[in-house]
Amino acid sequence: KNEVEQSPQNLTAQEGEFITINCSYSVGISALHWLQQHPGGGIVSLFMLSSGKKKHGRLIATINIQEKHSSLHITASHPRDSAVYICAVRRRSDSNYQLIWGAGTKLIIKP
Amino acid sequence: GAGVSQSPSNKVTEKGKDVELRCDPISGHTALYWYRQRLGQGLEFLIYFQGNSAPDKSGLPSDRFSAERTGESVSTLTIQRTQQEDSAVYLCASSFRTGNYGYTFGSGTRLTVV
Numbered sequence: 001k002n003e004v005e006q007s008p009q010n011l012t013a014q015e016g017e018f019i020t021i022n023c024s025y026s027v028g029i030s031a032l033h034w035l036q037q038h039p040g041g042g043i044v045s046l047f048m049l050s051s052g053k054k055k056h057g058r059l060i061a062t063i064n065i066q067e068k069h070s071s072l073h074i075t076a077s078h079p080r081d082s083a084v085y086i087c088a089v090r091r092r093s094d095s096n097y098q099l100i101w102g103a104g105t106k107l108i109i110k111p
Numbered sequence: 112g113a114g115v116s117q118s119p120s121n122k123v124t125e126k127g128k129d130v131e132l133r134c135d136p137i138s139g140h141t142a143l144y145w146y147r148q149r150l151g152q153g154l155e156f157l158i159y160f161q162g163n164s165a166p167d168k169s170g171l172p173s174d175r176f177s178a179e180r181t182g183e184s185v186s187t188l189t190i191q192r193t194q195q196e197d198s199a200v201y202l203c204a205s206s207f208r209t210g211n212y213g214y215t216f217g218s219g220t221r222l223t224v225v
Contacts, residue, residue, distance in 0.1 A: 033214070043202065043216035086153070101153045 003027050006087050006102040014110055019074040021105045023087030026068065030092045033099065034061050034072050037084040046072070046085075077109045117203050117217035124193055124224055132188040132220045136205030140215070141183050146202040147172075148219075154202065160186060193224045 007022045023032070034046040047054050047061040049070065054061050058077075063070040074081055087102040116135040124130050136143050145157040156170040160180040171177070175193075180186035190197055200219040 035214075035216075040218075042218045043204075045213045045215065048213045088154075098156065099154075103153050 002103070003091075004087055004089055004100050004102040006085075006105050008105060009103065010106045010108075012108045012110065013077060015078055017077050017109075019077050019081070019107065019109075021072045021085050021087075021107070023070045023072070023102055024068060025070075025087075025089050025100070027089070027100070028092040029065075029068075029089040031090045032063055032070050033088045033090075034070070035086045035088065037086060037104070039083070043086075074107075079109045079111050082108050115203055115205050115215050115217035117201075117220050119220055120218065121221045122223070124222070126195060126224055127192055129189065129191045130193055130222060132190075132201050132222070134186045134188070134203030134205075134217055136184075136186070136203070137215055139183075140205035140207050142206045143180055143186050144204045144206075144214070145178060145186070145188050146204065147199045148202060149199045157188070157201075190222075193222075195224045198222055198224045 004023065004025045011019065013019055030050065032049045036044045036046050046059060049061055049063040051063060051065060058075045060073040061070065070087060072085055084104040084106050086104045088099040090099055115137055118133045122130055134143065141162045143160040146154045147157055148154050158171055158178045159167040162183060175191045178186060178188045186203065188201060200221050202219045203217040204214040206214050
């Protein structure tokens with residue numbers, strides 16, 4: 001079983017829909033990252049969380065440390081949000097830089 | 112510079128040749144990471160540099176792979192005697208120290224070994 005699991009693997013939605021992408025992990029962590037990878041391959045770091053909730057524009061990320069679960073929400077989704085969203089965690093017991101990567105969620109927003 | 116710069120953006124090479132990939136991190140970012148992403152797969156850690164400390168090379172897949180970084184500046188990833196399985200996008204990221212800091216990724220070098 002992978003230490004970081006994302007769901008769904010693929011998600012297609014209509015423009016304007018509220019999107020939720022989930023990330024569950026099975027190890028103790030010191031931080032969780034959400035990243036966005038565009039079709040061209042470029043990767044953008046969206047959020048880094050160790051507790052609670054963060055918001056940036058239409059993006060909201062939450063984490064529940066007790067339940068070992070994080071969600072990434074997109075409000076008023078737009079076709080330009082189409083990308084692969086990747087969850088990655090820094091395991092507490094590891095060296096400070098090592099990340100365990102989820103497999104990604106491919107999101108397609110149709111106009 | 113304003114972002115992490117990687118060059119070349121695309122490289123096609125013949126099997127058996129050596130290639131050198133370059134990463135120019137954000138100024139002031141002491142931590143630098145190399146990752147590999149094969150088609151349809153996730154990110155695979157290769158090597159990590161932090162300032163002048165000895166790099167962690169534990170992710171390098173074979174002795175054909177090596178990387179260098181001078182101080183806190185440019186890094187080069189060298190692949191010797193390339194094989195077809197080396198075909199991938201090679202991504203570089205930098206961050207301000209280690210710990211719980213965000214990463215900035217470069218746009219990657221797409222390597223194709225024919």
